Amino acid sequence: MQIRYAPSRAATALTVILSACEQPMTAPKEAIVATVGDEVIGETELNRAVSRLGKLDEAESAQVRGKVLEALVDQRLVSGAARIAKLDREPEVVLALQQAQRQVLVEAYMERLFKDMAQPSDSEINDYYTRHPELFSARRIYRIQQLDLQMASSRLPEVEARLKQSRDLADFADWLRSQGIDGKAGVVVKPAEQLPAAILSQLRNMKDGQVTLLAMEPGRISVLQLQGSQARPVSLEQAREAIERVLQGEKRKALVETEIKKLRSSGKINYSSGFAPAVPGTQGGKSSEPASQP
DSSP: OOOOOOGGGHHHHHHHHHTSOOOOOOOTTSOEEEEETTEEEEHHHHHHHHHTTOOOOHHHHHHHHHHHHHHHHHHHHHHHHHHHTTGGGSHHHHHHHHHHHHHHHHHHHHHHHHHTOOOOOHHHHHHHHHHOTTTTTTOEEEEEEEEEEEOOGGGHHHHHHHHHHOSSHHHHHHHHHHTTOEEEEEEEEEEGGGSOHHHHHHHTTOOTTOEEEEEEETTEEEEEEEEEEEEOOOOHHHHHHHHHHHHHHHHHHHHHHHHHHHHHHHSOOOOOTTOSOOOTTSBTTBOSSOOOOO
16 A cells, blocks of 8 residues: 655544555564554564655654654554454455455565566666657657547547538537537646547657647547647657656566466366456357356
């Protein structure tokens, strides 16, 4: 669980900490900072809770340390009251606890998987910078008139034809209203890196005043008019840290996909009838062989 914290908002952070998962009882040899009934709160747990608040200097850490400890005490009291009320035996709570435990194990497994992952090399960073001029050397800030339409994708050819015939967006908007097509209009100003790849790939080749139409997702179409743009290039050194994060993310994603594929190939997975995922050569996810029943 990630917690963002500003030293001036210590009270707000306390409620977030209370939602963290229960920590196991501290080992006897560890320094104990507090006890709540039969449970202890160890210094390791306290340090870990403080670290979740983000990067804090020594003074900030000292400032919030006591407040974090009180939040952990409150957590013990509330969870203890929940057990006394036998909430930990309710089916929904049991399921939620099991899911939380699995998630913690997944995150621990992935962290171990990423531990020895190679950091992006200079050549990889340079190559990424070169391959994406629209984000760096030719980066621009775009001013866009955007019209989001809620409509069936089957009407896309009709709408596209009408857009080409319209004198301007106002004329096109009048036609949309006459057709009962709902839309939401607005003007946005965004740098290239904040735009979806599908939109940026269109805008980078457009001239001021040009209009394009994109099917964003089922039932939603965006009409974009480029009102203007300004060049704001970013040097390799300025972009290096951001590129490194992107490449690390890509490497992590590839590692996860490879590991999941390996685990699936070696694991024993049985789906009940009607729940198997669709497989090429089958219909509706139904396998040619009967699925095992749990």
